[in-house]
Amino acid sequence: MPGLKDLAARYGDQGLVLIGVHTANGGERMASFVQEQGIDYPVAIDRAGKPTVSAFAVDSFPDYYLVDRAGKVRVADLPNSALEATVRALLAEPAPAALPAELEEASERAVRKDKRIMVLLGTDEDRAAFNKVSRLDRALRREISNEYETVPAPLGGSLAMALGVTATEPTAVALGARGEPLGSIAMGGLDRERVWSFVREHKVASADAEAILSGALAQATKEKKRVLVHLGAPW
């Protein structure tokens, strides 16, 4: 603990944010312990059933998980001896560019619905040609609608520049929910198969429903619980 306090103090002004997570077991004593030790970073207590421990596959205590400036878990299960050097390496990376204003609303929806963003750079006619490909394929149209928040934008505009697209031909750009670039494809001359391929390549990977259910039933057996199934749909 003194080592972590020292780490937080030395690297805090460079952007290090430390969050402690204590297991539910003994959690009732955590508040007084934090006070006694003068710990000034937030310390959370895992819930019963150890969902945080399970989610991070923690196999020893303490265990360290490092999240980079873009919010990605970059290092898991880090030994104590490598902690400071890894923190320094991640802090040395540049902060991600701010989300372009044109993507803010789409990003908010994409994060909330666990979707991706597709920016269609070109003219209205270019986009109409792109949409025409999916108009004849109901499943493709639905796939795009289910998996992507689409954003129209002109070529050569501020969004295209922000995305680093300098091409002069109409381009579809797939982005993560927070605007991170995933891939792009020229929209001109696309056929249905290539659009399907692009859409599938960059969509959020969804787990098989049978596997989700069987996993939940196995957990319920082990922990003597019920399974609450929520059936939903994108619409």
Next chain:
Amino acid sequence: MDRDYVTIKIDVERNPNGDAVAKRLRGERRGGIPWMVILDADGEELVSSDAPTGNIGCPVQPEEVAWFAEMIRRSAIRLQAPDVSGLRAELEKYATSFRR
């Protein structure tokens, strides 16, 4: 909820086999989506969101919140009546802002 329930969400369109699992769990019952069902660890249905008046969907109205609490009451293992009342009060508070 975590004390008694493993909670999962299945999207009937986005999760592969979502539609098949939905049909198997729900059978011929209709009433829109969202729909919920509570299963025991063997996969047997204990209670669903089909109240006597129909599927409560996302529980917002007082009678929907009441049925959700009833679902918990009927299926809970460790949760006791005060816990169910507490859950109902929390849901009631949350749902109020969505009421017209």
